[in-house]
Amino acid sequence: MFPRLKSIIAALTVTAAAGASIAPHVAFAQAAPAAPATTATATTGAAPAVQLAQADTSEPGLSAPTSQETVDNPYGLGALWAQGDFVAKGTLLILVIFSIGSWYILVTKLYESLKLSREAKDARKNFFKAANLQEGAGKLKEGSAFRFVAESGITASNHHEGELTEHIDRNTWITTSVQRSVDEVQARLQSGLAFLATVGSTAPFIGLFGTVWGIYHALTAIGIAGQASIDKVAGPVGEALIMTAIGLAVAVPAVLGYNWLVRRNKVTLDAVRGFGADLHGVLIGAKTAR
Known part of the structure; x- marks a missing residue:
């Protein structure tokens, strides 16, 4: 067990x-x-x-207001002036001076031409309807080109005898005096046109020089940086091309204004020459200008 x-x-x-x-x-x-x-x-x-x-x-990101910053144009005229060297700034200053001078001449010559047109109508209306030459000259506006021509002819007619000019016949002497006064009016009208012609012919090339200078420095900077992408090239090159645009903007009004003033001055001078020819006939027909 x-x-x-x-x-x-x-x-x-x-x-x-x-x-x-x-x-x-x-x-x-x-x-x-x-x-x-x-x-x-x-x-x-x-x-x-x-x-x-x-x-x-x-949630804070959704409720926070979106801030929008204003970014200045990095390739405008301000950037061109701020980033340019003395050559670029000097070129821009020359173009600005050309533009100011051109517009000043255009405005003043336009005013002078319109003034002469009104004086031509007044001379035709008042001078030859006077009783004598002295009265007719007195009806012309003080300081006008037509009064200057009339007074020159009257003075030549009255002071011909008793001087060395008496050896010149009276007809030739009066003709010379009237023609000289008309030439002075013409010179006064044409003053400043040479500046317009100079600006019209040189401003595009000055702007082109500024563009070439800017592109040269832009490409040099890009080569040093070693970045040749389109965003690196387009900005500086576009900034340099502004100089050509400024040159054209200065030249075009100067050329148009020059051609317009030359044509208008021709019409005005024809009126002055016609007045001088009529005055010459009156002076030759009169013994002395009373």
């Missing part, structure tokens, strides 16, 4: 030992599937927090 009892006790001991060794593995197997659930729970709980953080971060 005791041997059988010992064998039963030994079998129970082996079974207990085997159960003790299997229990940890079973517990680990049961605990392992629960870990992803815990991780998923933690991730699910963290996701709203992340979204809330993103929402908190993005």
Whole structure:
């Protein structure tokens, strides 16, 4: 009986030992599937927090007003003057002086031409209807070109005798005096036209010189920087081309104004010459100008 009892006790001991060794593995197997659930729970709980953080971060950006900055043109006239050297600035100053001088001459000559046209009508209307030459000259406007011609002819007629000019016949002397006064009026009208012609012929080339100078320095700077992309080339070259545009803007009004003034002065001088010819006939027909 005791041997059988010992064998039963030994079998129970082996079974207990085997159960003790299997229990940890079973517990680990049961605990392992629960870990992803815990991780998923933690991730699910963290996701709203992340979204809330993103929402908190993005909301100030949405509510903040968008600031718009005004950027100055880096290739305008201001940049051309600020970045240009003394040659570029000198070229630009010459073109500005040419432009101011051209417009001044155009305005003053236009006013003078219109004034002479009105004086020509008054001279035809008043001078030759007077009783004598002195009265006719007095009816002309003081300082007008027609009064200057009339007074020159009258003075030549009255002071011909008793001087060295008496060796010149009276007709020739009066003709010379009237023609000289007409030439003085013509010189007064044509003053400034040479400047317009000079500006019209040289301003484009001065602007072209400024462009060549600017392109040379732009390409030199690009070569030193080692960047030849279109955005690096277009800006400086376009800035240099402004000089050519300025030269053309100065030259075109000067040329048009010159041609217009030459044509208008021709019409005005024809009126002055006609008045001088009529005055010459009156002076020759009269013994002395009374």
